Amino acid sequence: MNRYSRHIILSEIGQEGQDKISNAKVLVIGAGGLGCPVLQYLTAAGVGTIGVIDFDVVELSNLQRQVLFGTSSLGKNKAIAAQERLQDLNSDISIIAYPEPLTYQNAINLFREYDIIVDGSDNFETRYLVNDACIITNKPLVFGAIYKFAGQVSVFNYKNGPSYRCLFPNPPQKEAVPNCSEIGVLGVLPGIIGSMQANEVLKIILGIGNLLSGKLLCYNAMTSQTSTLKINRNETSIQSVLDEQDSFENKRLIIDCQIEVMEVSISEMISEKNVQFIDVREIHEQPKVNHLKVTYIPLSELETSLHKIDLSKKKALFCKSGMRSKNAVKVLQELNINNCFSIPQGASEINNYLKEHNKILSNER
């Protein structure tokens, strides 16, 4: 019995349609609430190549809605855990796991490997990054987003249709819109919205039905009501992304999740033993802090220099004014590297403190 016989006997699909599905390449951003059902249905449908990118690990509180995972996945990287489970669901297809964050640096080359991009991310910064990279690489984007009991679905950037920026030109500026894991969500909601995204993906591949291109579907799980709003293409918004494409890869992601960054005073860190001091300024920046043993990891190289970080120690990060060190702590927390603190004062003040207290610290740290 053919695995796909229930597809093939549909006159709208047939063997020809199933072959299109087998030849399709789809990249799913995030293996979370939305990514899980998208991945499961695309795998079961036989999409020939599926990429999944996620840096995060499976936590117990994920299992309330991320039904791809089980307790045996706890602590594993989500992309890897998803690949293992999906490969068992369908070993005839190719599933590629990227256990890393999506960044301005890797997005363009990654997107070029695929036909369709599915956004299942959980923060605005990544959503705008995904949208802009889809505009630059000219890939259709199947969008889904959720908030508590409400969801949104659309298809962006499809055959000169509107993009996410035609709907919301810029990330929210006003009162922070809650992100990531800080809000509650009805467990079944991402299942519904993610399944709708999988449906749009299959319609794009098959070239059948009506897509949600130029339309935003809004679903309310409380009332079971849907509203579909019309979105028009805004040339100015799209052109401004294209105008800036040369500098795209120079942009840096400041992960937007509302993670509390622990700040710590100089004196507190100096009095502690077992601390690794990390200077996140660029190598040429002066003055250096000479009387402490310092590891030099510029913020721009942080993600590729993780091997320099001593996981057994407390990490005290500093820069010139406390901004970059704060961002660096956020990046490390996102990568699940804990016990990181930002010293709000800069290198000069650390030198003054050491001078004042006449502390010359040994290399025992």
Added chain:
Amino acid sequence: MLITIKYFGQIAEVTQKEEEQLEVSKGSVSGLLNTLNTKYSDLKNKDFQIAQNQELVDLDTELTGAEIALLPPFAGG
């Protein structure tokens, strides 16, 4: 004229309702927004787009519609 206003997501949390009917005078969408900002003071702290008769519109669009929707962005996944 009598219009129906729909509130989505975080906007419904500000207005404490998902839908209401309001009697408004003719004018632009921004005029209606001023009325709503007065009625719901927290609304000015929110980002959202406005749709009239299921189509996204600018603030200077003339109010014609029977139905207005206030639509915030969602980030969750």
